[in-house]
Amino acid sequence: MMASSYNAKDENGHHPGSVDSSGPSAVKSKKSDNTDFKQQRLPAWQPILTAGTVLPAFFMIGLIFIPIGIGLFVTSNNIKEFEIDYTGVDMSSPCFNCSQNYSWNSTSACTCSVPFTLDQPFESNVFMYYGLSNFYQNHRRYVKSRDDSQLNGDKSSLQKPSKECEPYQTSDKKPIAPCGAIANSLFNDTLELFYIHPNGSRIAIHLGKTGIAWWTDKHVKFRNPGGNDNNLSVVFQNTSKPVNWRKHVYELDPTDPENNGFINEDFIVWMRTAALPTFRKLYRIIQKKKVNMTPTLPPGNYSLEVTYNYPVRSFDGRKRMILSTISWMGGKNPFLGIAYITVGSACFFLGVVLLIIHHKYGNRNNNTDIPN
C-alpha cells in the first residue's frame, strides 16, 4: 500500500496585517498552537484497498497456505497412532465384567487383559495416553473445585482448604488433601503393556512415568507441604484422603519421593483439566531403545493389562488407551493440514474471482472526475 503524508499549508500563518501577530499584543492571544497534532494534520499513512494490493494479497495467502497445508498433512500422515477402547461395554469385551461389577468401595481390584496387534512398527519415542469421553472436566463447578494454594504446599490451606472445594472440602471433620472434585475423581486405572513375542513369551514393556507433566506444574505449581524431602505421611497426618481414593496422597508412588504426594505426575496431569469433554492425557512414555536399531514397538501382538478401577459406565463414558509417535508438530492432526489446504485454495480461488470481477465490472471511473 502507499504511504502518503499530507501537509496542509499554513493558511492563516502570520499575515503581517493580522492583529495578533503585528500588534504589541498586550492581550494574550487565545489562538492555539499551530502544531500538527492540534490542527489534526499529523503525517499519516492512508492505506486504500485497491486491486493492486488486495488481489496479490489473496494470491500470496493462497501460495503460502497450500504448501504449508500439504507439509502438515504429510507429516501428520506419517505419524503412527493406535487407539483401543477398553471400557468394556460389549459383552465380548475382556473388561466387560470389571465394568459391570464396579463400585468405588470394592476392595479387590478387578483386572482385565486386552489383546491387540500393531501392524506397523512405532519408531522413536512412543507416547501412551489414556483417553476419556463424555467426561466433563471443563464444567464450571468442576474446574473451580480445587485449591491451588494447598497444592502449592501451603500449610494453612492444607489444614483449611478453600471453600471452592465443596463438597470435597472436609471428610470426617478432617480436611481433605488434595481437596476438590478434580482431585477426588483422579483417574486410577493402571495400564500395563506386554509384548507377546511370536514364541509366546510376554515381555513387559518399560513405561516411563516421569516427564509427562509440564515442567512448570511439576516444579513450581505443585509442591508438597514442607518441601519434597520430608516424610509425607507426617505432613499429611491430620488430613483425610479424598472420598473416592483408595490410598492417601502420600502413597501415590511410594517408590519415588520425587513423584509422590502432590508432585506425583499422574496426579499433576489429571489436575490439568481438559478443555473438552473428550480428551486424552499422557500416561506413560516408552523411550526408544538406544542400543539396537529395532523399533520401539515392533509390529506384532500386544496385551494391555488393565487394573480396572475407574467407573465411567454410570455416565456413559468411554476409556481408551492410545499409543502414538510424535513429530515436530506434535501428534497426529490431520485437521490442521486439511484446513490449511482448504483455506489456501479458497483464498486463491477468491483472488481469481475478484480479479475477474474487477476486470469485468470494476469501477473504471476511479479517475479524477468526481461527481459533485
Added chain:
Amino acid sequence: MFRKRPPPEEERRVRANDREYNEKFQYASNCIMTSKYNIITFLPVNLFEQFQEVANTYFLFLLILQLIPQISSLSWFTTIVPLVLVLSITAVKDATDDYFRHKSDNQVNNRQSQVLISGILQKEKWMNVRVGDIIKLENNQFVAADLLLLSSSEPHGLCYIETAELDGETNMKVRQSLSVTSELGDPNNLAQFDGEVVCEPPNNKLDRFCGTLYWKDCKYPLSNQNMLLRGCVLRNTESCYGLVIFAGPDTKLMQNSGCTKFKRTSIDRLMNTLVLWIFGFLVCMGVILAIGNAVWEKEVGSLFQSFLPWDPPVDNFLFSAFLSFWSYVIILNTVVPISLYVSVEVIRLGHSYFINWDRRMFCSHSNTAAEARTTTLNEELGQVEYIFSDKTGTLTQNIMTFNKCSINGHAYGEVIDILGSQQKRSQPLDFSAWNPLADRDFCFYDQSLLEAVMVGEPAVHEFFRVLSLCHTVMSEEKSEGELLYKAQSPDEGALVMAARNFGFVFRSRTPGTVTTQELGKEVTYTLLAILDFNNIRKRMSVIVRNPVGRIRLYCKGADTVLFERLHSCNQELTNITSDHLNEYAVDGLRTLAVAYRDLSEEQWEEWAEHYRGADKSTDCREDRLAAAYEEIEQDMMLLGATAIEDKLQEGVPETIAILSLANIKIWVLTGDKQETAVNIGYSCKMLTEDMTEIFIVNGHTVQSVREELRKARERMLESARTRDEGKEAEAQGWGGACALGNGFGGGGAANCMPDEAKCPPPQAPPSSLLESINGEFALIISGHSLAHALEADMEREFLETACACRAVICCRVTPLQKALVVELVKRRKKAVTLAIGDGANDVSMIKTAHIGVGISGQEGIQAVLSSDYSFSQFRFLQRLLLVHGRWSYLRMCRFLCYFFYKNFAFTMVHFWFGFFCGFSAQTVYDQYFITLYNIVYTSLPVLAMGIFDQDVPEQRSLEYPKLYEPGQLNLLFNKREFFICIAQGIYTSVVLFFIPYGVLSHATQSNGVPLADYQTFAVTTATALVIVVSVQIALDTGYWTAINHFFIWGSLGTYFTILFAMHSSILFNIFPKQFHFLGSAHNTLGQPVVWLTIALATIICIAPVLAFRFLKLDLKPQLSDTVRYTQLVRQKKRKPGGRAGHGVGGAGAAGGSALGRLGRGGSRRSGYAFAHQEGFGELITSGKNMRLSSLALATFASRHSSSWIDSLRKKKHASSSGAQNTLTTEDGSNVSSQTTLVSNSSSVIGPQGTTPWETRQPCNETGLTCSLDDISLNMVRCTEREAGGCSAGTVQETLFVWRGPGSRISGTSSPVPPPIAEETSSGD
C-alpha cells in the same frame, strides 16, 4: 429548591413600596437559578440521574447478581471496576458543568442595583430585589427585572432602550411613563408613591402587557409602552425609575428562555436502543443456554454426580438451569460493552478539543477561539439537515455602510470589488483633510465622487443635501466637531454619515429647523413638514425652506414607489438609475432612490392647508394624511439612488452556498422586518434572481395563511410538473407511453396526476412530490402568519410547503416562535437541526434545536451561555459541520461498528463453548483477560481511530460538500450496519472457537503432552482473538498516524507482556490462588501448532471481510472512497501535465456564462427598508425629544468667526425662539452627563463599529484566497501551483471554474467584470 409551587396566578397585584403587602402573594424573587445541584444534593441526585441510564442500571444489576455464589461465573472485579470508572468520570464532568452554572448565576444575581427603600436609594444585589420595589436605573445599565416605568430624567417621561438581548433588534425603542407618574421625579416623591398595579400573570409575550394602575382613586391603563423588560439596556437616558412587576423566573426574558434540556445525539438514542436490543439478545442466549443446561443436567449431569455433585441448594435440573441462566447473563454481559460509554465520552471530548484548538475557527479580531461548550454532541454535527439562523449579528454584522450611489445617471463606488482592486481598497478616501467634521471610520473608495463634490456638480450637491436633510436622525455635539448621530435605523445613520463625510454635515435640529454645514458653510433650513415613513408609503419626505427662501420637497424611498411619482422628463435618467439599482440589488445592497421637487410658495400654502385639515381630522386621519402626502409627492425630479450595504459577516454567502450544496437547508428566523430580512436573503445569496418564485405569506387570519400556503404548494407542483414534462420529453427512455400521456395531458393538472402515479421513475408518487421538488422556491413568512401556521392543524401544511422551498425566511418572529419552528421541524421531519444566533432572543431556539451555536464576541453572551458550540463568525459554521462534524460522525460510526464487533467476537465464544462444557457457564478465557480485554487490550487502538481517523483531508470535505450526505442519511451507523457488525462478530467468534477446537482436540505438544487442556485452549483463543481484532482495527483505520501505530502495536505488545507476566511464576508465588494459569503462555505459545492455528483463524476471519470491502470499493465506491483514491493518484503523479490549458479554457467558458447570468438579473427591485417605526417624524416635529440641539447650536455659534455668527443669527431670528428657551434651562450637570452618553452610544450608532477596515482587511483577503486556493488545487492543475505561489490569476480562474459546475450557486460570488480579471492575470 423543594418549595411547593404556588398555584398558577390568576392576576398579579403589586403595590409600590409595600413589601409586606406583596409578600402575601409569594411572588418569585429576582434570584435566578439555572444550576441543578448543590453540594449536598449532588451525590444522590447525580447518581439517581446516572442510574436512569439503561446501561448503568444494567451493570448495577449485574453487580448484584455476581454477589450470589451459585451464580457468579466471573470475579466481582470484572464488572465493578469499569462501572465505578464510568460513574465517576460522568460525575466529575457533571460537577464541573454545574459549577460553572453556579458561577454565572452568582454573577447575575450579585449585580448591583439601586433600590428605593424607605425613601433612600440603597445598593442592593439583583437577587434581593422584590416585586413592588422601586429601582433606579442609569444609562447603559441592564434592566434587572420587568419594570413599570414610573419616571425618567428625560422630558415627558421618555426613555430609550435597546432590546437586542431580548428580540435581537438593535435599533432603539422608546418607552414612556404615564404622565401622572412621570411628574413624580425625585426619590422623595417616589417613596410616597403607593399605587397598585393589577395586571396579567407572568407570560412570555414580549410585545404585550396589559394592566391597570390604581392610584389616588384613579384608574390608568398600562400597556407594553410603559414597560421595561429584563434584558433590555437603558440607552441615551440618564436615569429612570421603575416599579418591579415581574422578577426572576417570572420575567418575560426567563419565561421565553424555555427549560434546560439535556441534549442527546441521535447516535446516543440509537445506542440506547441497541443496548436494549443487545440486552434482549443476551436474554435469548441465556434462555437457550439455560434450556441446554436443563437438558444436559438431566441427561448427563445427574449421572455424572459421582464425580461432580450438584451444589447444595440445587436439587433438580430445572433449578440448575435457572441458576445457569443468570450465570450466563453475567458471562455474556460483555456484549453490552461497559467501556462503550466511557470510550464514547473520551472520543467526544477529543473531538471537542480539536474544535477548540482549530486555528481556522479562530477569529483574531475578537481574539476568540471556537469553543465546544457541550462535549456530547459532536457527531451530531455531521448529521445536520436544517440550520436555523438568526439574522442580526449572525449573518450580518449589523453595520450599515454607504457603499455605492448613482447620481444623475453616474454610478459611483464601483471600484470596490473583491478581487480587482486591492490597491485602491486598502486606501479609503481621506476626508479629514478638507472636512474637519468627517468621521474617521467612514470608508469610501471612489475618488471620483469626492472630485465631483469638490468641482461642485449641482446634482451631486443636491444629492447629499437630501441625505443630510431628509431623515429623522438626532444629533449630539458634545464638543466642537465631535458629532454623534442617534439614528432610529442604521440605514439612515449610514446615509447621514455619508453626507457628512462628503461635506454636507447635519449638525442639529429643532422642531422647526435643520441646521447643516454645507462644504464648510453653515446653513439652516426651516423644516416645514416631515412626511413620515410608513410601510405602505415606503418613502419619506421633508419640505424645507432654504435660507434664500425657496421651498423644496426632498424625498427618499423605495425606487418602485418613487419612480411612479417622478416628473415625466426624468424618463431617461430613470432608466439609467434603474440599471444601477438592478446592479445594486444583485449585490444584495439596500437601495433607496432620492428625488426632490421644487415647490412654489402658492403650492406650499395650498398644500399646507390640505395637510392641516387632514391632520386635524378625527376620522380616518391616517388615510387622509396619506392622501395629502400623495398629493404633494408628485412630479419629482430624480437625483439618484443610494446603495447601503448591510454588512454581512465575512464569508456568509460562500458558507451558505457550501452548506446548501451539502444538502443542508437554511432557514433564517429573525425578529427584523420583512424587507430587511429579504434584503439580507439576497445579499447572502439565499435568495437569488434566478429563483422560480418567492412566496410571501403575510396573512393575518387563519384562512388567509392557509390559502397562501396552499397557493404556494400549487404553484410548486405546477412548476415541478412542467419541469418533469420537459425532462421526460428529453429522456424518452422511460416508458414512451407514459411520457407521451403526460406530454399530452399536461394541460389539465388533475388529469395528469393518475398518470404520474402509474409511472415508475423518474416521477415520485404524488404524496412525496413536494419533497422531490427541490426547486428554486423561497418562502417568506411573517410572525403573525407564523403564529397561525404553527397551530396544530396547519403545521403539517406549513412544514410541507416550507421544506419544499430552498430558502425559508421567517421575519418578525418572537423568540418563542423561533423555538416553535425549530421544534416543529425537529418533531415532524425527524431531522437534525442546528440553531445559530447571537442574542438572548435566540436562546430558546438554541436550546430547542439539537445543536445550538452561539456567536461569541458580540455584545451579549446569553446566547453563548446557552449554546453547545460557540465561535465568532458565521462562516466557521462550514468548518464546524463539514470538517469537524463530518469527521466526528465518521469516527463515531466507525468506532461503534468496531466496538460492537469486537465485543461480540469476544463474548460469543462463550456461547459456543457452552455446548461443550455442559452449559455450565464456564468461561473460555482467563478472568483477567475478560477484565482487561475491553479496558486495556483493545481500547486504545479503537480510541485512536475514533479520535484521529480521517477518510479524506479537510480541504476535500469543503471542496465536495456532498461528502456530508452520508451523515444526513444516517448511512454509516444504523440498525443495518449494526447487524452487519454483529454478524461479523458472531462469525469471528465461531471461527475463533471452532478452529482451535478442531486443531487442539487432537494436537499434542512436541513432547507428547496433549494441547487440549483448558488453559492452553484459553490462551490460544484469547491470543487469536486479540490478533484478529487488531488486524480488523488495522483494516478499519484509514489514517495511520504515529499514535495509531503506537496504540495498535502497543496493544499487541501489552497483551503479550501482561500475558507472560500473569502466567509467570513470580506472580504465582505471591498469589497462588489468583494466578493459576502459571506457565500456560510459555507452554502454549512455544508450540508451532498454536501459531499455525492462530494464523489460520486470523485468515479465515479476515479474508471474507477483505474480499467484501474490496468488492464494495470496486463496484460501488462511495464518494469519499473516490476522493481518497483521487488524492492518492494525484500524489503519485504529481505533475502539472498538459491539462492546465484545458482547465483555463474551461474556466474561461464557465466564467463567461457566470457573467452572462449576472447580466440578466434585475427583475427585482429592492424594497425600501427603513428599519424603524413610523411616527418618529411626529416625535421630532412635536419637539418632545429635543434636548441638546440648541445647546449644540449655541456652543457652536459662540466659537466661530463673525461671518458664521452673522449667518447664524439671521437664521435664528427666522426660526422660532423656542429653542433658546430650552438652551437657557440647561445646566452644567447635564453637559457632563452627555459626555458619557456620547462615548457610550458610539458603538450603537457609529456605523463602523470598533473594527476599522485596515485590520479586517488582511484576514478577509487571506481567508478568501485560501479557500479558493484549495479549490484551485483540485480543479485547475496549473503550473503556478507547483511554484507554490498563489497568484491572483489562478484564483481568478478557479473562481470561475468553481462557479461553473455548481450552477446552483453560480451567483454566490460578487460579479467580476472581465476587464479586471484580465488585467490581474496578465499583470501576474
